[in-house]
Amino acid sequence: MDKPAAPATADGWEPKIVAFFCNWCTYLAADLAGTSRMKYAPNTRVIRVMCSGRVDPQFVLEALAHGADGVLIGGCHPGDCHYQSGNYKALRRFRLLKRMLLAFGIEDERVRLEWISAAEADKLRDVVNEMVAQVKALGPARLGTPPEDWAVGLEEEADEEVEGVTV
Amino acid sequence: MSADTNGQPRIGVYVCHCGTNIAATVDVEAVAEYAAGLPGVTVSKTYKYMCSDPGQELIKEDILANQLDRVIVAACSPSLHEATFRRATAAGGINPYYFHMVSIRELDSWVHTDIVEATAKAKDLIRAAIHRVRFHKPLERARVNVNPAVMVVGGGIAGIHAALTLANAGKKVYLVEREPSIGGHMAQFDKTFPTLDCAACILTPKMTEVGQHPNITLWTMAEVDKVDGYVGNYQVTVRHKPRFIIEEACVGCMECIEVCVFRRGKTPDEFNLGLNMRKPVYIPFPQAVPQVVVIDQDACIEFRTGRCKKTCVEVCAERNAIDFTQTETFDTVEVGAIVVATGFKTFDPRRTPSYGYGVYPNVYTAMEIERLVNASGPTEGHVTLRDGRTPETVGIVHCVGSRDVNTNEHCSRVCCMYSLKLAHLVKEKTGAEIYNFYIDIRAPGKGMEEFYNRVAEEGVHFIRGKVADVYPEAGNTGRVVLQAEDTLLGRVRKIPVDMVVLATGLEAQADADEVRRTFNITCGGGGFFMERHPKLAPVSTFTDGIFLAGCCQGPKDIPDTVAQAGAAAAEALALVDKGFVEMEPNTAYVVTEECSGCKTCIPLCPYTAISRVDGKAYINPVLCKGCGTCVAACPSGSIRQNLFEDEEIYEEILGVLANA
């Protein structure tokens, strides 16, 4: 297994956000933020895909299940998709996925879909900063729970003596 | 092809310093050392500039010396150097798609300040790549033939120059212009700075050449309606608006204009910015190309009442060039490349009401003055006010709609120089006192500063200050007062003038957004079309085969526009002349034996690349553009995507989170 690198900050937890950015808009916005030397929170880890339409909801679950505290999907604005309509498919999946995540008890702020054009480096910065602050306020997602909590509650119970109950 | 040893790849990791661009914020040595300890990593190094020849050589040598079968470079954005390092990887003798690039500059060192955090992020991103590359497969780029024709959209000086360059190189060119004549803004100018040569004198021959060129099909009053296809093989549908004149039949004698039942024009003349009136049948300007009249449907009596005497038809006689029944028509042509040269619009100064445009009759835009000083303009070159007087004092207000957070943040780049030009011309023609109100005089470029000095020496006044207000002078003089704080003197100046010239800035066309969607390109700041790279690919767009020329990409003067148009033409030529393109092998494909034939994917493809063959989905690799939408949607996981395989993305997810 990989050796973990040093924790991001010495004084405790920092949220980790997995970001799926489309190649044509949001990834370019991130490039532009770079060339413009804008500063934003270092918590995102960007995975480049060609289109937000490539983002399989399984990727979102996979990220959460492996310890991401949030997932950000970035695509082109409606009508601006490099592939005409991939972002609409992303939107439809996202709307349904959100319903499911809600049923799982996953807070709204943890999974976001944002339209960020290639020119909107400032929006990228603001979205990332806002999301990091919101997720920080929520605390760790801990959705990567290994099966250790299968038996939560049973240990204490086994030690309890309950008297006088007729079986 | 892969030198897999027991499933363990041999990965080379290269962490670029990029001088101090990366190394100042990311501890590159620590990152390389960390990567060295990860499974599968055979070589892990840092280098000052990986993109340099020695940097690329390093990759090549290591592949050979250490039998590397995967290469990772952590450096700038893949949009800059992915191709470079793929070539270096191929030079080492392995498939270029065994390479993966990690951005630790744009995505990391340039956007963060804390070296600990930035270093940790770089490690995460590189770890993801290390996870990912083991799933990389050798891929080949498919070759697709290229249609040698080129379309140029926009017939201003940029489009004209690009079209001529391509046509002279022997390529078929379709030049599409939405106005009745080509020429664009340049045709409206009187003289051009800094040389003061006459715009028409240098433009008209080029316009004529376009009209007569055997390789150019010129479509005026036409707009691009739809663009289908892909690089090398675009199908462009062009919409022709009715001119109500049969172009081939009209000889440009203009007798119809003469005999029109309107004795005087009643419609503001667009070319002269409404400073005079034109008739319903008109030719936009004397040198128009094509030399063909046009009928304005909204003004023509025949269209409005159906009861016109039609003297025009009468005089046209057997030429029979007038056709009131024309309707919109469409043409679809195939081209290999497209040059977008759709130009700009000037700022509407009504948006800054304090300058009084549209309120005080003697407040003009610079473009109006261009027409007033022009010998073929509405006043035949006499600079007169609307009441017929010749102005004795003229104030030129710079930066109207430019360098202003309330309107446009950008500098329009040409206004200082054209203001100086107009100052010179107006002074020459009227002897008036001219006051320039400026923020800074921007005169970079060949001959520009010299021209500034010349105009200053001619006695034109320069007041460094932004005009805050324009109001009528007391006492009904007809003059207006320009009020500004002179920042050099440190006091408020109030200068009464007869004429105000607003040096309006350049903006993206009002429909730039629609046009951008039609061509599948991007708008940057201010709505101007975005180039692929501001320095290294200034005329390319993110859509292969679509190039930019002129002010649609950003404000620029005529020399720069022509230079850029030449560059765009050269890029288009390089593409179509080669005869083929190599497609990025990021296409989706169906694993046929796993496909249930459920048809979910078929309607999702915007390129109709998916069809059903023998009950299973089939993706035509030539039509597939690699968006991956079908891959994400396939309910049984039977569609995969080269370069973006599920496994590769899952591994990236695991990789960035391995430390979470």
Add this chain to the structure above:
Amino acid sequence: MPDKPKVAFYWCASCGGCEEAVVDLAEKILDVVAAVDIVFWPVALDFKKSDVEAMEDGSILASFVNGAIRTTEQEEMALLLRRKSKVLVAFGSCAHLGGIPALANLWDREAIFDTAYRTTASTVNPEGTLPQVSLAHNGDRVHLPGFYNTVRALDQVTEVDYYIPGCAPTPNIIAGAVETLLGGDLPPAGTVLTPDIALCEDCPRLDTKPQELTIERFRRPHEVIADEGTCLLAQGLLCMGPATRSGCGHLCINGNMPCTGCFGPTSKVRDQGAKYLSAIASMLGFEDEAAIDRALDGIPDPVGTFYRYGLAGSLLRRRKMTPVDA
């Protein structure tokens, strides 16, 4: 009959349908009985746990365990049978994927107890007694199975060799699986003993599915009388066929009911719910958010729809331990 291979059947958290399925083999069961020696089958034969414990490890050829793992007892039995068997087979959706019982994973034990023993209208439990695992009774100590916080599929408890999917497995699937196992030419461990292709492949209604299907409105089975000849998805019914393994013989579809996904996903899918959600949402015929949301209101219970059988195996686990308003 010392030479006949020994087999065992056991049930964990299940409805009993899987047991029925075995009996449903009808006369074929006689072939099975003739071929094997059933050493343990609590629902039908009077063998005890102690009989199994007494066997040598690995002496049973195959144990067929149905039902999910909810209690300590079920886990204990699963581990015991694993130890005693050469081959452990997860039999039916609950053992395979968690099944219907795993839908309870949206809530934790406390919430479930609260509902079952405190808050439902029909509950009379003035002392608030909850299930116990150990209690004193007349001076003796009585031990009862503990109720885990979460329902698990069998392979989340112990190593599983093969899976026979289905709620319940269909006779043809069972007979085929038994034949495979007795035949000795065993497929690789971990194999699901049905074709690794989605149900649409040989669906009798596939040809009626439009090539360019977009869905504008979802309907639930009770809301329409579906046309018996037409693809159910094309009628707005959420048929899980495109995302579900084939092999069942289209029993539900032949009964004019949409597939609910009991055979689980194909091997290339990590999360059946997320994957099918992706496919279904992609098919929606809308581009603006409000219209999309209105259409999605037609899926009132997305988890119950997309994870009807697969929640235990979802990549995601619940976060909140209290019921969530849907």
